[in-house]
Amino acid sequence: MIPSSPTSETHPPSLVDLALTFNHIALASFGGGLSAWSREVIVVEKKWMTDEEFLSALTMCRILPGANQVNMAVFVGTKFRGIPGAVAAAFGLTFIPVVIILVLGYGYFRYNSVPALQSVLKGAAAAAVALTFSMAIKTGQKCLRGAVPLLLFVATFILNGVLRWPLFAVLAMVAPLALLWAWPRKEAK
């Protein structure tokens, strides 16, 4: 069974804490890899959520409409501080990035060229992909034990990553099997 989550429910983070944390996540994700950064900060550094809770929230945020990372900020903010928390986290995630992108956009529309950062970005993007892979390895080590989860994992990766099926088609195939496998049984304590 999943151990009861040792999250900081007793001392929920303050609104300022939420805003600053999501701002930190957003700024760190230069070149991409925002999901990996969210896990790094929320699960590893701050210990606000367990891996199980984080992963299931991430999939929920993908299924629901809206940008995944904005949804994740709303989820975490709501969990700790209700509506004000959701607003603080979403604001923290987007405020400085909005300012940065407006500066970049202003420069672009004014001078009609993409800022000369392309080569830096190429390197940073390779690292962002690496962070994403590394997150898959780290979380996979914990939850891919046994033949059934491994099979679910491989099927999902092939359908979504290789064959590029849309998310909903993939989940329509795999999610019922996953739920059937994971549904708590009486005898399994």
Add this chain to the structure above:
Amino acid sequence: MKDEALNFYHILILFSSLSLLSIGGGNSVIPEMHHKAVANYHWMTDKQFADIFAISQAAPGPSILIVTLVGYKAAGIPGAILATVAMMLPAGILVYLVTCFWQNAEKSPIRHAIEKGFAPLTVALVLASGYVMSKAAGHDWRAYLLTAACTAICTFTKINPLLIVAAAGFIGWMGWV
């Protein structure tokens, strides 16, 4: 003046509806956004849309902030702010409601089953997104080598990932990838 009000109205309607249509993430509505911004409202050219897409992918923060730049081109800073809020609010309200339900269902079998059963799926989706990202970025063998090295460092050491991204950015700046 009337045109300006109409412009704001278009921004509000377009992005708040895209917000609720963006199932599976912001990138799923990019084709529709492109069509409206370029062909319907003539806010920008094809090439400009492609360029701000690239900027929004690379800039820190959620890549959905492409809407900030579409709004900016359509109606200046107020347009940028309106587009950003319109894109975030409807979906955000929905997530809020689902989260409330989720927090109340702490002990229910459905929550247990989702947390346990969806974990392998999520790991696969994360891996798939990394794989798709590397293909979209046009990785050649040197970029894959850099990715492999960074993955190993990230997985097996406790080095701050920020340093790894910075080092990889430097390697890119030197023109080695």
